[in-house]
Amino acid sequence: MVSKREHSLSDMAGLFDTHCHLNMEPLSRDTGGVLERAFSIGVERLLVPAVSEDNWDVCTELSFLPGISCALGVHPWWAEDGVDVEELKSKIISSNAIAIGEIGLDWKIEVSRQRQLTVFQKQLELASEMDIPVLLHCRNAFEEMLELLTRFPVRGTVHGWSRGSQLMDRFLQIGLHISFGGAITRAGCKKARQSATQIPSNRFLLETDSPSIGLAGVPTGQSEPGHIAKIAQVMADLREVDFEEIKSSAWSNSIQLFGDEC
Numbered sequence: 001m002v003s004k005r006e007h008s009l010s011d012m013a014g015l016f017d018t019h020c021h022l023n024m025e026p027l028s029r030d031t032g033g034v035l036e037r038a039f040s041i042g043v044e045r046l047l048v049p050a051v052s053e054d055n056w057d058v059c060t061e062l063s064f065l066p067g068i069s070c071a072l073g074v075h076p077w078w079a080e081d082g083v084d085v086e087e088l089k090s091k092i093i094s095s096n097a098i099a100i101g102e103i104g105l106d107w108k109i110e111v112s113r114q115r116q117l118t119v120f121q122k123q124l125e126l127a128s129e130m131d132i133p134v135l136l137h138c139r140n141a142f143e144e145m146l147e148l149l150t151r152f153p154v155r156g157t158v159h160g161w162s163r164g165s166q167l168m169d170r171f172l173q174i175g176l177h178i179s180f181g182g183a184i185t186r187a188g189c190k191k192a193r194q195s196a197t198q199i200p201s202n203r204f205l206l207e208t209d210s211p212s213i214g215l216a217g218v219p220t221g222q223s224e225p226g227h228i229a230k231i232a233q234v235m236a237d238l239r240e241v242d243f244e245e246i247k248s249s250a251w252s253n254s255i256q257l258f259g260d261e262c
């Protein structure tokens, strides 16, 4: 295992993959190779979100590797398990997790909506109490999410953005960031690409959501953090600016939200 890098990360603008599931197969089978490929193309930091209580420990262990941070939380797909907020709080403190995530609402799945709302709200309350950012997952539940975020204001980002800019503006208005990933690399994802073009330069983050989300030319299940460079390049092309400018904006937005320690 490599030791933590000693220099301050805040003065370097590297690529920051703000959402990658290194604990999931196939990435978990070759963590060393995945990280080597990512670092070799300029990735400096990676954020690994948990999805359920039974992967809090493995995500914490991954965060001991250089450049890696973790987020702990209960994803709506696992909302039936409930959430022990005191346990989550103590795990966040002991693991130095930099966010609560991923959490949210997903009306496309069978899990009880009431259950999802309860588990989500409890974690928003904790985020607000601890003043720690959240990583939000949302499918087809945007009105309900906006309503809860208005009642329980937090800092954070809506990850895997694939919607249009009118809806995006409502999240920006309540202070949230928006994370763009593989969707913007596909010509058919017109709404996501329109949002990527229109978002203010101080409010976007980049992510791969690897391995689950593919990119143009990279099938679902086979993406990895190193593909963040391609996402940054597409962002640059869409906004008609340099790659370096996107890299530096995404880096400073990420540091502003998550801090410069990992």
Ligand SMILES: [Zn+2]
Pocket: 019, 021, 049, 102, 209
């Ligand atoms: Zn995810």
